Each structure stands twice: as structure tokens, then as C-alpha cells.
Amino acid sequence: MIIANEDDVTPAVLAAMNQADDPRVREVMAALVKHLHAFAREVKLTEDEWGIGVDFITRLGKKTTDTHNETILCSDAVGLSTMVCLMNNGKNGGTESASALLGPFWRMHSPETKSGGSIVRSPTPGPALFVDCEVKDAKGKPVVDAEIDVWHASTEGMYENQDDTQANMNLRGKFHTDKDGRFSFRTVLPAGYPVPVDGPVGQLLRAQNRHRFRPAHLHFLLNKSGFKTLITQIFVNGDQYLDSDVVFGVTPPLVGDYKLHTDGPAPAPDVNGEWYSLDAHFVMEPGNSKLPIPPIA
Amino acid sequence: MIIARQEDVTTAVLEAFAKTPDPRLREILMALVRHLHGFAREVKLTEREFQEAVNYVVQIGKHTSDSHNEGVLMAGSLGLSALVCLLNNGNAGQTETDANMLGPFWRDDAPAMPNGASIVRSPTPGPAMFVDAVVKDRAGQPVAGAKVDIWQSSPEGLYENQDPTQAEMNLRGVFTTDEEGRFSFRSVKPAGYPIPIDGPVGDMLRAQGRHNFRPAHLHVMVNKPGLKTLISQVYVNDDPRLDTDVQFGVTRHLIGNYVRHAAGEPAPAPDVTGEWYSLTHEFVMEPGEMRMPRPPIRSKALAAE
Numbered sequence: 001m002i003i004a005n006e007d008d009v010t011p012a013v014l015a016a017m018n019q020a021d022d023p024r025v026r027e028v029m030a031a032l033v034k035h036l037h038a039f040a041r042e043v044k045l046t047e048d049e050w051g052i053g054v055d056f057i058t059r060l061g062k063k064t065t066d067t068h069n070e071t072i073l074c075s076d077a078v079g080l081s082t083m084v085c086l087m088n089n090g091k092n093g094g095t096e097s098a099s100a101l102l103g104p105f106w107r108m109h110s111p112e113t114k115s116g117g118s119i120v121r122s123p124t125p126g127p128a129l130f131v132d133c134e135v136k137d138a139k140g141k142p143v144v145d146a147e148i149d150v151w152h153a154s155t156e157g158m159y160e161n162q163d164d165t166q167a168n169m170n171l172r173g174k175f176h177t178d179k180d181g182r183f184s185f186r187t188v189l190p191a192g193y194p195v196p197v198d199g200p201v202g203q204l205l206r207a208q209n210r211h212r213f214r215p216a217h218l219h220f221l222l223n224k225s226g227f228k229t230l231i232t233q234i235f236v237n238g239d240q241y242l243d244s245d246v247v248f249g250v251t252p253p254l255v256g257d258y259k260l261h262t263d264g265p266a267p268a269p270d271v272n273g274e275w276y277s278l279d280a281h282f283v284m285e286p287g288n289s290k291l292p293i294p295p296i297a
Numbered sequence: 298m299i300i301a302r303q304e305d306v307t308t309a310v311l312e313a314f315a316k317t318p319d320p321r322l323r324e325i326l327m328a329l330v331r332h333l334h335g336f337a338r339e340v341k342l343t344e345r346e347f348q349e350a351v352n353y354v355v356q357i358g359k360h361t362s363d364s365h366n367e368g369v370l371m372a373g374s375l376g377l378s379a380l381v382c383l384l385n386n387g388n389a390g391q392t393e394t395d396a397n398m399l400g401p402f403w404r405d406d407a408p409a410m411p412n413g414a415s416i417v418r419s420p421t422p423g424p425a426m427f428v429d430a431v432v433k434d435r436a437g438q439p440v441a442g443a444k445v446d447i448w449q450s451s452p453e454g455l456y457e458n459q460d461p462t463q464a465e466m467n468l469r470g471v472f473t474t475d476e477e478g479r480f481s482f483r484s485v486k487p488a489g490y491p492i493p494i495d496g497p498v499g500d501m502l503r504a505q506g507r508h509n510f511r512p513a514h515l516h517v518m519v520n521k522p523g524l525k526t527l528i529s530q531v532y533v534n535d536d537p538r539l540d541t542d543v544q545f546g547v548t549r550h551l552i553g554n555y556v557r558h559a560a561g562e563p564a565p566a567p568d569v570t571g572e573w574y575s576l577t578h579e580f581v582m583e584p585g586e587m588r589m590p591r592p593p594i595r596s597k598a599l600a601a602e
Contacts, residue, residue: 001540002539002540002547002548002549002552003379003383003545003547003548003549004548004549005383005387005393005548006380006383006384009376009379009380009383009545010376010380012376012545013375013376013545016505016507016541016543016545017505017507019505019506019507020504020505020506021506022504025504025505027340028340028342028346029501029505031336031339031340032336032375033375033376034336035332035333035335035336035339036332036336036375036377037376037377037380038332039328039329039332039333040377040380040381040384041380041384042328042332043324043325043328044384044385045325045381045384046381046385047381047382047385047590048588049325050372050377050378050381051590051591054366054368054369054372055368055591057354057357057358057368057371058357058358058361058366058367058368059358060354060355060357060358061354061355061356061357061358061359061360061361062358062359062361063358064355064358064359069351069355071351071352071354071355071358072351075347075351078310078329078330078333079306079307079309079310079330079334080333080334080337080347081347082300082306083303083306083307083334083337083338084337084342084343084344084347085344086300086302086303086306087303087337087338087341087342088341088343088344204326207317207319207322208313208314208316208317208322208326209316209317209318210313210316242299243298243299244313248300248306248309248310248313250299250300251299251300251301252299252301255299290345292344292348293348293349293352295351
């Protein structure tokens, strides 16, 4: 249709988009356009502001590389990622969910590691952490031979792909559950860390007077055919940023019970000083196992 | 706050955003989050769809270069650009306006030309076109001494910056209105053209079964201190795609009076053989601030690209 005035723009766009064969494409795009146009109308977006917005979007893409995904970071920083996560897990967000964000740092091919092994692959400071995990299905039966990816930041708050001083795949590993649905590994206690602020997301956070920290956490991705792929994080209890996570990722069931040990024998003889232990329990929901698109290569 | 349920996410984000010191930025970002979350809830966006959407945004940036702006193209293809243009001109969309979208092809360094000159700088096929236009203010008074930037695609549907076979700045020029507010120039009749579909915009159009053409048009930008910078497009009245513009730019008011003249009819220049076109148009500038937009591209595509 030919547009006569401002009111005509949205119907003209919806009419064009209604030609899509796929009903889901029609539904998603029509809703996107309605909300996008309503946003512009509500704030009466100026031409300059439109330009700043378009430039912001193109800079998200330009800032994204094989080792950093600025677009996911932005989606996280506006709460969209957590919302999509909670809507699609734990009975449409109606109940507590064990799921959490994938985040921008998962790598597809982390090294296969024996249960009980260490994922510390180059000298990494910080107290030792021994993690014991148990994976069950919704009925409480152990999930045998599930594949589990573990990844986390160093005590200095950097993932290995961000940090030249760490070995390739440091603090990353792939495990399999045994006949009791268990696996365990050794690592160091993760630290909270700042998200990168040298791109458009940093500009946004500064303009909003927001801090840029995530509370400390371990990432897990659990995969086994017949079960919905479980992507989760276990946050360190007591972290000062639990209630102001810059990416809105913390929910109560995901706060772990990391136990500090100041004396007594550690699970490994070389441990000096204080160390931590964590017992983690995962429940996999029935569904399709499907790995996400890796945010970085 | 620690999030307990899906519904808490928007509250938690709005709480964090409420710290934004600049009131306008706060207003925009809070509205953006409400609508963005509202969209995701309405369609119950799946995790896979979300990942694909993130990749779309990444690709918008990756496909933007010094000679192409995929972000502007996407905003146009979603009708956002047309909406913002009409919201900000013609009494907030209530009256007719000459304002239209800038598009992704304006360059800020086109050469100044005397009135009546040709902007055809290298051999370009297509019928000759003679444009005679006047610029007035809202009171109907001529606007003298205004700078008028003109740019258009060739009859093959390519802007010079997309096409190494055209001379630098072909079909671009800057004119100055005389004391009666008039400017004139010679060109060739523009053609409709396909927008590039080698990026995410192309993926979207294919999924939607939409064609990727814009109807033929002439771009005009008029600048004069004391008046709002006028960005306009005048569409060719015989184009078959006037009502399905992929960028949603065509408004009734901007369908131009392009008049076809048969071969042999006396033309304004003696070298014209074959049919030719004339266009007359009156542009009305609105009160406001003269402000040049930021150029969406900076250079011409290289032959190697």
C-alpha cells in the first residue's frame, strides 16, 4: 500500500510481512514490527536517536569476533537472554528452573577429561575447588553416560580465550557421568568478573551508571539423547554481586553451596591452605538434546 | 534483585535502568526493554529462535562497511525508518510532508554545480531528464541560497559507490537555489533497483516472500540556516512497485510529476535524441534547525570488491 500518513506505516509493513509462507515467521515478525513501531511511537523517537540506535546495532556485529560475542552480551545486559531462558524451561517459567544462560564463552570442543581429573591446564592462582556432581532425571533415576561441558573464569576473572597467559582450554573440560550418574573434577574457585566494556555494551552501562560485574559462577552444559539439553550456572554463595548481576542471571535455585575448608585433609595431597568443595545436583528434563550455536569459535 | 520467576526479569531490568541519569536516555531505554520483553513474551520466543536472532544482529554489523550500511537497510525493511521520518516531520505525521528517508547512499562530499548543469559524469544509458524545482518555506516564500544535494541510482539501478564502472560522484551534485528559490539540473531518468540481499536483510526478505525492489526515485537534501534540513525522495510516477516499496518509503505526496516527452519533441538541450523526461517539484522546508545527517557511507566500492 502507498502510505498517506504516519498511521499507515505499521499496516503497510504488516501487510508485506504477511506474505511469508511459514506461519511462525509471520507470527514472530508481525509481533516484532508491532512492538518496534510502538516503541518508536511511545518515545517519539527522533531522527538523531534513530541514527544512534542503528549505529549501536551495527557496532554490536562489528565488535563480535571468533573470541567475543558482543551481541549476546548486549542481550544479556538488557535481560532478554534470561527471560528467554526462563520462558523455555521449568514449565514456561511457572516453576523454578535449573537452567541459566549459556553466556558468550562456551566453546564446542573442550577436551575430554576423566572424572576426578583437573581442568587446571596452566598455573592458575586461587584456592582449590573439588566439585562432586550428580545428574538425575525427573523421576530421580541417575542419568548414565551424559556428556557434560564445564567452563569458568579464572580467579582473576578471565576466561582462557580472553587471556593470553592461560593455556588453551584452561578451566574447560568435558566429562561423562558414570553408572550412578556421577562425575567429579578439580579446579580453582571461580571469581566474579567484569564483562568487557570496550564496546557498545560498555557505553550503555556507563550511561546507565551500572556496575559491570557478574557474580562468580561455574558453567555447565549437560547433554544426553532423550533429554532436553541443560545449560546452567552455579553461583558462588556470598558473592557481593548476587543481587545486581549485570546480566540478570541469578535465580535462587542456582546459588550453590560452596563450602570453605580451613583444615582437615583435602581430596588431593598437594593442597596447601584453604580449599573449597561443592556438591552439585542436576535434574534433566525430558525433551530433545540439541547443542546451542557456539557463540565463539 | 534476585530473579525468582520469568515475570521478575523485566522488573529487575527496569530497576537497574532507572539509575540512568539522563532522563531522555532513561525514557528510551525503559520503553525499549518493555517492548523488547513484551515481544519475546508474546511470541514465546524459543531458545533456538533467540540464537538465530542474535546471529542476525551480528550479521548486520558484519555486512556494514564503508560503502554499505546493512543496519540502515534493515531499519528501512522493518518500516522503522519510514515511521521515524513521519513522526518527526509534517506536524508529527498529521500533515503532508516532503520529508523522506535519507537511505544508505548519501555522501557528504558531492561536487558543487551551477544550475542547469548535468550530473552525468560518465556515459550512462537511459532517457535524459530535466529537473526544474523550487524550494519554499511554509509561508510560501522562496528559499534563496539553499544548498541542494542530489543523488540517484543509474538506469541500471546502481549508485556510483556500488558500481566501479561509473565515474566517482556520477549522478551526484550539489546545487544552490537562486533568488526565486529555484534550482535545475540535467540527469537521466532513475530506475527502480534491488536492494542488496547478500546479508541478513536478504535472508529476511526471502523468508517473507517479499521482493527486494525499491521504486525509482530521486534523492534530494536541502540545507539552509534557519530551516530544518529537508531530506526527501521524489518517486517516479510510472513505476510498477510504488505500492510495494521494500523500504516502505513511498508516500502519496512524494509521487513526482515526471512527464514523458516523445522523441522529436523539442528538448531543453540540442543533443537529446529519443524520448526524454521532465520533472517539476515544489519542496516545502519546515522551520527548525539545519543539521546535516551523519553520512551512512564514506567511500566508493573498489573494483576489486
